[in-house]
Structure formats: structure tokens, C-alpha cells
Amino acid sequence: MTPRIDADRLWRRLMALAEIGALLAGGVNRQALSPAEIEAWRLVIAWGAEAGMEPSTDPAGNLFLTLPGRDRTLPPLVMGSHLDTQPTGGKFDGAFGVLAGLEAAQSLGATPARDVTVVGWMNEEGSRFAPGMMGSEAFAGVRSLDEILGARDAGGTSVAEALAALHAAFPDMPRRPLGFPIAFYLEPHIEQGPVLEQRGTPIGIVTGIQGKKTWEMVVGGEEGHAGTLDMADRRDALAAFARMADAMFREVGTIDPAIKFTIGMVRMEPNAPSVVPARLTFRIDLRHPNNAVLHAAGDRLEALAQAHAPPCTVRLKRLVDAPSNDFDADLRARIAVAAEALGHAATPILSAAGHDARHMAPLCPAAMIFIPCRDGVSHAEHEWAEPAHVAAGAAVLAEVAAGLVLEHAE
Amino acid sequence: MTPRIDADRLWRRLMALAEIGALLAGGVNRQALSPAEIEAWRLVIAWGAEAGMEPSTDPAGNLFLTLPGRDRTLPPLVMGSHLDTQPTGGKFDGAFGVLAGLEAAQSLGATPARDVTVVGWMNEEGSRFAPGMMGSEAFAGVRSLDEILGARDAGGTSVAEALAALHAAFPDMPRRPLGFPIAFYLEPHIEQGPVLEQRGTPIGIVTGIQGKKTWEMVVGGEEGHAGTLDMADRRDALAAFARMADAMFREVGTIDPAIKFTIGMVRMEPNAPSVVPARLTFRIDLRHPNNAVLHAAGDRLEALAQAHAPPCTVRLKRLVDAPSNDFDADLRARIAVAAEALGHAATPILSAAGHDARHMAPLCPAAMIFIPCRDGVSHAEHEWAEPAHVAAGAAVLAEVAAGLVLEHAE
Numbered sequence: 116m117t118p119r120i121d122a123d124r125l126w127r128r129l130m131a132l133a134e135i136g137a138l139l140a141g142g143v144n145r146q147a148l149s150p151a152e153i154e155a156w157r158l159v160i161a162w163g164a165e166a167g168m169e170p171s172t173d174p175a176g177n178l179f180l181t182l183p184g185r186d187r188t189l190p191p192l193v194m195g196s197h198l199d200t201q202p203t204g205g206k207f208d209g210a211f212g213v214l215a216g217l218e219a220a221q222s223l224g225a226t227p228a229r230d231v232t233v234v235g236w237m238n239e240e241g242s243r244f245a246p247g248m249m250g251s252e253a254f255a256g257v258r259s260l261d262e263i264l265g266a267r268d269a270g271g272t273s274v275a276e277a278l279a280a281l282h283a284a285f286p287d288m289p290r291r292p293l294g295f296p297i298a299f300y301l302e303p304h305i306e307q308g309p310v311l312e313q314r315g316t317p318i319g320i321v322t323g324i325q326g327k328k329t330w331e332m333v334v335g336g337e338e339g340h341a342g343t344l345d346m347a348d349r350r351d352a353l354a355a356f357a358r359m360a361d362a363m364f365r366e367v368g369t370i371d372p373a374i375k376f377t378i379g380m381v382r383m384e385p386n387a388p389s390v391v392p393a394r395l396t397f398r399i400d401l402r403h404p405n406n407a408v409l410h411a412a413g414d415r416l417e418a419l420a421q422a423h424a425p426p427c428t429v430r431l432k433r434l435v436d437a438p439s440n441d442f443d444a445d446l447r448a449r450i451a452v453a454a455e456a457l458g459h460a461a462t463p464i465l466s467a468a469g470h471d472a473r474h475m476a477p478l479c480p481a482a483m484i485f486i487p488c489r490d491g492v493s494h495a496e497h498e499w500a501e502p503a504h505v506a507a508g509a510a511v512l513a514e515v516a517a518g519l520v521l522e523h524a525e
Numbered sequence: 526m527t528p529r530i531d532a533d534r535l536w537r538r539l540m541a542l543a544e545i546g547a548l549l550a551g552g553v554n555r556q557a558l559s560p561a562e563i564e565a566w567r568l569v570i571a572w573g574a575e576a577g578m579e580p581s582t583d584p585a586g587n588l589f590l591t592l593p594g595r596d597r598t599l600p601p602l603v604m605g606s607h608l609d610t611q612p613t614g615g616k617f618d619g620a621f622g623v624l625a626g627l628e629a630a631q632s633l634g635a636t637p638a639r640d641v642t643v644v645g646w647m648n649e650e651g652s653r654f655a656p657g658m659m660g661s662e663a664f665a666g667v668r669s670l671d672e673i674l675g676a677r678d679a680g681g682t683s684v685a686e687a688l689a690a691l692h693a694a695f696p697d698m699p700r701r702p703l704g705f706p707i708a709f710y711l712e713p714h715i716e717q718g719p720v721l722e723q724r725g726t727p728i729g730i731v732t733g734i735q736g737k738k739t740w741e742m743v744v745g746g747e748e749g750h751a752g753t754l755d756m757a758d759r760r761d762a763l764a765a766f767a768r769m770a771d772a773m774f775r776e777v778g779t780i781d782p783a784i785k786f787t788i789g790m791v792r793m794e795p796n797a798p799s800v801v802p803a804r805l806t807f808r809i810d811l812r813h814p815n816n817a818v819l820h821a822a823g824d825r826l827e828a829l830a831q832a833h834a835p836p837c838t839v840r841l842k843r844l845v846d847a848p849s850n851d852f853d854a855d856l857r858a859r860i861a862v863a864a865e866a867l868g869h870a871a872t873p874i875l876s877a878a879g880h881d882a883r884h885m886a887p888l889c890p891a892a893m894i895f896i897p898c899r900d901g902v903s904h905a906e907h908e909w910a911e912p913a914h915v916a917a918g919a920a921v922l923a924e925v926a927a928g929l930v931l932e933h934a935e
Contacts, residue, residue, distance in 0.1 A: 202795045203748065242797040308753035327752065329798065338613065340904045341787035341810040342737065343718040343877040346778050353788050354778070357770035364764045368756050377751035378763050379798045381791060385612045387652040388739065388789045388808040390904050398798040400751040467753035469799075494750045494800045 117456070118222040118513040122506035125218045128162060129505065132198075132214065133206035142496025143206055147199040147238030147249070148176060148277035153284045155198045159213065159235065166221035168233065171289040174260060175253035176237040176278045179291060182220045184229040184520065190296035190479075192227070192520050194219060194512065195234035196304055197250070197471065201242050205498025207305045207488065209239060211505060215303040219513035227520035229298060236471040237278075243268045244277075245380075245398065246329055246434045251471035254293050255478055299446065299519055300475035303484045303508050305500050307468045309491030317507040318454045318461035319485030320447050324473045325375075325404040325465060326439040328413045331396065332420055334359075335428040338385060338393035350426045352395040353383060359423035360397075366419060367401070367412050374412060375402040375467065398434075404465055406438045440473055446482035446515070453514035459507045468493075484508055484515075527866070528632040528923040532916035535628045538572060539915065542608075542624065543616035552906025553616055557609040557648030557659070558586060558687035563694045565608045569623065569645065576631035578643065581699040584670060585663035586647040586688045589701060592630045594639040594930065600706035600889075601640035602930050604629060604922065606714055607649035607660070607881065615908025617715045617898065619649060621915060625713040629923035637930035639708060646881045647688075653678045654687075655790075655808065656739055656844045661881035664703050665888055709856065709929055710885035713894045713918050715910050717878045719901030727917040728864045728871035729895030730857050734883045735785075735814040735875060736849040738823045741806065742830055744769075745838040748795060748803035760836045762805040763793060769833035770807075776829060777811070777822050784822060785812040785877065808844075814875055816848045850883055856892035856925070863924035869917045878903075894918055894925075 135155045136145035145151040156178055160170045163180035171179045178198070181191065196212020216233040223231065236254075241247020244266045252258040264275035282288075306312075311319050336352035360378060368376040380398040399416060403409040420429045447463075454461035464485055475481040486508035489499040545565045546555035555561040566588055570580045573590035581589045588608070591601065606622020626643040633641065646664075651657020654676045662668040674685040692698075716722075721729050746762035770788060778786040790808040809826060813819040830839045857873075864871035874895055885891040896918035899909040 201797055201800055240797075241799065242795075245798050247799070306753075307750045325752070338905050339902065340717045340878055341789055342735070342785055342812045342879055343716075343901065343903070344785070345782070346784065346786065347782070351787070353770070353791065354774045357767055357774060357788075360763070360767035361771040364767060368764070372755070372757070374756065375752055375754070376756065377761070377799070377801055378767075379751055379800050379802060380796050381763065381793050382796075383791050385652075386790050387611055387650075387904075388655050389651065389657070389787070389810050390611055390789050391787055392789060400799050402752045468750055469752060491753065492749065493753070494797075495748050 118517050120218050120222045120509050120513050126502050128214050132210050140496040143200045143204050144202050145200045146243040148281050171291050173291045175250045177250040178235040180233040182231040184227040189229035190298040191230035191232040192299045193232045193297050194301045197239035198235040199240050201240050201494045203496050207500045208493050212303045215509040218509045219516045222513050244274050251474040255474040297479040300481040302472040303512050305488040306485040307493040311487035316460045316462045317504045318459045319464035320450045321466050321483035322463050323441040325402050326406050326409040327402045327437045327469050329435040330399040331432045333430040334395045339391040341389040351391050353392040355424050355427040356395045359420050362419045404439050440476050442482045443480035446480050449515045453511045528927050530628050530632045530919050530923050536912050538624050542620050550906040553610045553614050554612050555610045556653040558691050581701050583701045585660045587660040588645040590643040592641040594637040599639035600708040601642040602709045603642045603707050604711045605644035608645040609650050611650050611652050611904045613906050617910045618903050622713045625919040625922050628919045629926045632923050654684050661884040665884040707889040710891040712882040713922050715898040716895040717903040721897035726870045726872045727914045728869045729874035730860045731876050731893035732873050733851040735812050736816050736819040737812045737847045737879050739845040740809040741842045743840045744805045749801040751799040761801050763802040765834050765837040766805045769830050772829045814849050850886050852892045853890035856890050859925045863921045
């Protein structure tokens with residue numbers, strides 16, 4: 116009953132998918148709802164068709180490829196991840212999860228008891244439209260579809276507009292409702308950290324995802340002439356930002372070895388060399404596995420922003436507030452058994468990065484399988500996973516999937 | 526022999542010019558070498574034609590309107606300023622100088638002894654293509670035309686490309702060489718500071734321009750995943766920038782009440798919310814009337830950048846290095862006499878802002894006439910000059926011009 120995955124086919128597909136949005140240094144720029152993502156859909160849909168899988172979508176622009184089961188009234192097993200990347204992303208983040216899911220479904224070798232659905236969640240990365248995980252959050256009802264549809268990219272295009280273009284490219288594709296019942300959810304992914312590589316362990320059994328909070332903060336000052344306005348009379352948005360950011364790095368960035376504190380995006384206005392900055396908008400990303408530490412650090416960040424803003428103002432907008440979570444114990448046990456059966460060493464691991472699986476965990480038994488990535492690097496063009504690890508992760512996924520959908524099919 | 530300017534005509538022209546690139550809050554966005562600047566050229570050339578003035582240009586995209594004198598072999602009297610604005614600029618910065626020059630030429634009332642030329646220098650502001658004063662620097666040989674032509678705007682368009690489009694819009698316009706001899710240079714301008722307004726004095730006799738240094742600094746780090754990369758392993762370009770900018774504001778921004786220190790432009794890469802920043806490029810603008818203080822403050826800025834960069838790198842590129850200068854004593858005396866003759870109070874004043882006149886001063890006797898602007902504000906949409914002050918500045922300019930080109934014409 117152990118399925119035999121085709122590791123070469125999976126690798127070839129990973130490399131072919133990476134050609135869509137390919138960058139010069141080996142990476143990929145495939146933004147959510149972009150023409151490149153539409154092209155990626157066409158390719159993945161064609162591969163699904165080879166395996167007898169039917170494409171469908173939903174009002175949030177998620178992609179589903181379904182292998183029909185014997186009893187189609189049962190909720191499906193869902194496997195997958197996302198097809199979008201960071202602006203200078205790699206070949207594996209997201210793509211590995213979708214294509215490993217496809218490989219697991221295609222290699223089942225028998226009609227499953229229930230539908231098996233591969234998913235590509237819309238805009239996991241959040242780099243074109245912020246914040247990310249829009250598809251899984253809309254599906255899980257964590258964020259309203261209206262709010263998501265109104266978000267705009269740097270060029271002023273809304274999610275609603277970009278989504279209409281995506282759906283227009285697939286006019287005959289059936290639509291499913293948001294939040295349909297799911298029996299089990301499995302998400303394979305590269306670790307995006309160095310732990311598995313350092314331990315020489317190809318399989319990570321993810322125990323949970325660390326908590327995450329994000330903010331958009333807007334520092335309001337007043338513009339003026341760089342050569343004439345006295346320093347004492349200035350309300351310089353950049354000067355206030357430098358004070359608060361420096362204090363944040365010193366006080367929160369060092370609060371605990373496990374804290375992760377990032378200001379990844381800054382937009383200044385009018386951003387002209389001889390004009391005192393009138394406004395500076397920035398995004399904060401804060402993570403920690405312990406919810407109490409996360410909460411305290413978040414409060415401190417807000418206090419530092421307020422304390423260092425004068426004579427400017429600061430407006431704080433909380434975006435993401437996701438506590439840490441635990442994945443399903445039974446599925447974690449199944450992953451351990453499957454890894455052992457296939458002869459791959461496995462270890463429990465906490466996910467430092469956020470994943471769509473976070474939003475599936477409240478809906479159904481959910482789990483994640485990690486594989487190592489070189490030097491722990493992701494969100495970068497030189498992100499890399501070894502072919503042997505890609506094959507091991509997909510094989511373990513296929514084994515777990517077979518156990519879930521074939522055991523009652525005898 | 527005193528010329529009579531038409532103050533209403535000058536005001537109407539200022540308001541009409543402000544319609545080109547007009548913004549909602551009353552300001553103007555008319556970038557160098559843009560379609561809006563081409564439209565402004567057409568309007569100003571038409572007004573010059575009313576006064577019998579002939580348009581010409583040069584390889585740097587400066588605009589000249591010449592009223593022919595009796596002896597055309599003599600170097601001209603040149604008056605003017607610039608037609609470009611900041612992205613959210615006002616109606617007077619630059620435009621007042623060009624249109625007051627036009628009004629002074631048009632109101633001479635007799636054929637001048639030598640040519641009288643009104644100039645609009647290319648890209649004084651430096652907001653689209655940095656750094657600014659490209660036209661006057663190319664004319665004066667301070668910066669090479671090749672270097673200027675290679676500068677690019679945020680969209681990747683080069684000065685060479687934008688200049689070709691400008692010149693193509695005026696195919697029959699005669700070209701003059703860069704650096705042709707000039708007899709006298711006069712530049713009227715709003716003060717861009719509060720001194721004249723506070724003293725209730727409509728005319729400022731500019732003694733000189735404070736020194737200015739600018740830099741482009743590039744902080745180099747390494748990108749990584751915001752949720753997984755340990756703080757201790759990061760080379761975060763934004764964190765390094767926050768350290769150095771905060772130290773610069775604390776140590777250099779307060780070194781002396783007359784210092785002006787601005788970081789007006791910041792560009793971060795990849796600028797995505799969940800990616801540790803790999804690179805941050807920023808511009809520094811530093812000014813002081815005393816060259817020794819300016820030099821010491823500049824050295825300190827460079828040292829702070831180097832000291833706070835690790836574990837990132839920093840690359841320093843010096844752009845502008847312009848010491849303070851003194852304007853011509855005879856022309857300053859003529860301005861004082863003209864203001865007194867016309868009944869306008871006048872006071873000596875240092876220019877805190879840089880002007881194209883800085884680059885004319887080494888070439889010929891040069892001077893500037895300031896008028897007040899409300900609350901000292903410029904480079905902002907609500908920049909404002911009173912009609913009475915606009916008229917007074919133009920009348921003094923016309924009186925001085927008449928004294929220079931009509932006295933030998935009898």
C-alpha cells in the first residue's frame with residue numbers, strides 16, 4: 116500500500132515552475148494574482164489533469180485540484196501550500212508544498228475513499244498585497260473577504276481588480292464556496308531555518324507555529340526646506356522614525372534570544388533629497404513562540420513608538436495578531452511512523468515562519484512536514500533544497516496521505 | 526529712466542504658470558524635463574515673444590529668452606531662476622525669478638545697450654534627477670555634461686532621454702554653447718525662510734549662500750526571513766541605518782543652531798514586510814554658512830556612518846560639495862540704491878537655500894534679490910508670497926537692470 120512517488124518528475128516540475136518569474140541570480144519573483152501567477156496556474160492545472168484532477172477556485176482566488184474519491188460527499192483530504200513568492204524569492208518556498216501534494220495525489224495508485232485536493236492558497240507572502248495569507252484567512256473566516264478585496268498594491272491596483280483578472284483568465288473554472296468542510300490538512304514546506312540542516316535530519320514534524328504580530332505605523336511630521344528650516348522648528352518624520360526604530364532594536368530586538376523583530380518595509384513622503392520628510396510609513400513584524408513574551412514585546416514596541424514620536428505624531432495600526440498554535444497530535448504521530456517506515460530520520464520542530472496551515476488548524480486536524488533548506492535561507496534568490504530532501508518530504512507526505520484515504524478503501 | 530513694471534501682468538502670469546502641474550492643495554508638481562515643463566516652456570516663450578524676446582537653448586536644456594541689445598557682440602545681462610518644482614512644491618520657488626526677469630526685460634522701455642537674457646535653468650530642484658542645479662552646473666563647468674546626462678529618475682529614464690524629448694518638442698529652437706560669456710547675473714527668489722517676514726522688510730539683499738554638502742550612502746546587509754533568521758545572525762540594513770541616523774541627528778543635528786541636517790530620501794530593498802532588509806540607500810543634505818563648521822560636521826557624519834554600520838557595510842558617495850560664497854559688492858549696492866529709490870525697505874540677508882546664482886558668481890558679477898514668503902515656508906503646497914512683495918521684488922530688479930543696460934545707452 117506504500118505509494119511510490121516519482122522523485123524525478125517532482126524535481127523537474129519544481130524547476131519548470133521556477134522558470135515562471137525567474138530572476139537572474141536563480142530566484143523567482145512571482146507575485147500574487149500577477150500574470151506570472153496566472154501562468155503558474157496553467158502549468159499546475161495541466162499537471163493535475165495528467166493525474167485526473169479537476170481544477171476549481173473560490174471567491175478568494177485559491178486554486179484547488181481535486182482527485183475524485185469513491186464517496187464524493189465526504190470532506191476531502193487537502194494538501195498544499197502557495198504559488199506566490201517574495202519579490203526576490205526562491206524556487207521552493209510554497210512551490211514545494213503544492214507540487215509535493217500533487218505528487219502524493221498522483222502516486223496514490225488507487226481511487227481514494229474521499230476526494231484528495233491539492234491547494235494553492237492566494238497571496239501567502241503578502242509582498243504585493245499586505246498582509247499575506249489572504250487566501251487561507253478568507254477561507255477560514257479570519258479576515259473578511261471585503262477587507263481583503265480592498266487592499267491595494269504599490270501601484271494602486273486592488274485585490275478585487277487583480278482577482279477579477281485572474282478569474283477572467285479561467286472563465287469556465289467551477290467555483291467552490293469559502294470554508295467548505297475539510298477532513299485533514301497537510302502542508303509540506305522548507306524549514307526556512309537552519310535546525311534540520313544542522314542536525315542532518317531530512318524530516319521535521321512541525322509541533323506548531325510561533326506567534327506573530329504585525330503593525331503598520333505612520334509617523335506624521337511636516338515638510339519643509341532642507342536648507343532653510345531651523346532644526347528646532349522641524350517636525351521631521353525620518354528623525355522621529357530613527358529615534359523609535361533604534362530604541363525598538365535595542366530594547367525589543369534583544370529582549371530574548373528567540374524574539375524576531377523586523378522592520379521590512381518603509382515608505383517616505385515626499386522622499387525628495389532637499390525636503391524635510393513629512394510622513395514615514397513602516398511595517399513591523401514581531402514573532403515569538405511564547406504568547407506571553409510576544410504580548411509583552413508588542414506592548415513595549417507600541418510604547419516606544421509613542422514615546423519617541425514627538426514633535427511628530429504616530430498612528431499605530433495592528434494588522435496580524437496570531438498566537439502560537441499546536442498541530443494535531445494524531446497527524447504528527449502518523450508523520451513520525453511514515454518517516455520511520457521509509458527510513459528517513461525525523462525530529463519535532465517549531466515553525467518560526469508563519470504558514471497557511473495556521474488557519475487550517477482550527478478547522479480540522481492539520482499538520483506540517485518540513486524539509487531542510489541550505490544555510491537556513493529562504494526569501495532569497497539562493498534559497499535551495501537538496502533533491503534527496505525534496506523526495507523524502509514528498510514520500511512521507513504520500514505515505515501519510517495513503518494512510519488517511521486508502522486504509523478504509525480496501 | 527525708472528522702468529514701470531506691470532505688477533498685475535506679472536501676478537497673472539505667476540498664477541497661469543502655476544496651473545501647469547497644479548496640485549489639489551494649491552501647490553505645483555512640475556518636474557524637470559517632464560511634459561509639464563515642456564508646457565511651461567511654451568507658455569513662457571509665448572510671453573517672451575510679446576516682449577520681442579527670442580528663445581534659445583543649450584546642450585544642458587537651459588531655456589534663454591533674449592531681448593536684443595544695440596551691440597549684440599557684448600555679453601548679456603542675464604536674469605532668472607528655474608521652472609521646475611519639488612514634487613509637492615509651490616507657485617513661487619523658481620517661477621518668481623523667471624517671470625520677474627521677464628517683467629524687468631519687458632518694462633525696460635528702450636533698446637538696451639547689450640542683450641538682456643531671461644534664463645530658466647534646468648533641474649534646479651533635483652527631485653526627479655538628483656542632485657539638482659544640473660543646468661547651471663553644466664553651464665558653469667562645475668559638473669560634466671556626460672555625468673549629468675547619465676543620471677536616471679526613479680523610473681529609470683535618463684537625463685539624456687528626457688532632454689532629447691524636450692529638445693524634440695522645440696525642433697527649430699537655436700542652440701547656444703554652454704558657458705557663453707555673461708556680463709551680470711541677477712536672480713530674484715522667495716527667501717524660503719522667515720527673516721524678511723519677521724522683520725517686515727520686503728527686499729532682501731543677499732550677501733551669499735550658505736555652504737552645502739550632500740551624500741548618497743548605501744547600507745549593505747543581507748536579506749533573510751523575518752520569522753526564522755535569529756537576530757544574532759542578521760545583517761539588517763534598516764537596523765544599521767536606524768543606529769547611524771539616530772546618532773547623526775543627535776550629534777550633528779544639534780552641533781550648532783545654524784546647522785541644517787536632513788535625510789530627505791530613503792530607498793529600501795527588497796522592501797517587503799517579512800523580509801530582513803538587504804540594502805538601504807539614503808541621501809544626506811548638510812548646510813552651514815561657515816565653511817569650517819560645515820567641513821567638521823561632514824567629517825563627523827562620515828565617521829558615524831562607518832562606526833554604526835557593522836555588521837553591515839556602508840558605501841559613502843559625496844555628491845555636492847559647495848562652500849559658502851559672497852555675492853558681488855557693486856551689485857548689492859545697486860540693489861540697495863534701487864530699493865531706497867522705490868521706497869522699499871531692504872536688509873542684507875544670507876541665503877540658507879542653494880540657488881543657481883551660486884554657480885554664476887565665479888563667472889561674472891552676480892547677486893540675488895529676496896522677497897518674503899509666508900511663515901518662511903517653501904517646498905510645500907501652501908508656499909505663498911504676497912502680491913505687494915512680488916511687485917516690489919520685480920520693480921527693484923527692473924530698476925537695477927535698467928541701471929546696468931540703459932545708462933550707457935543714452
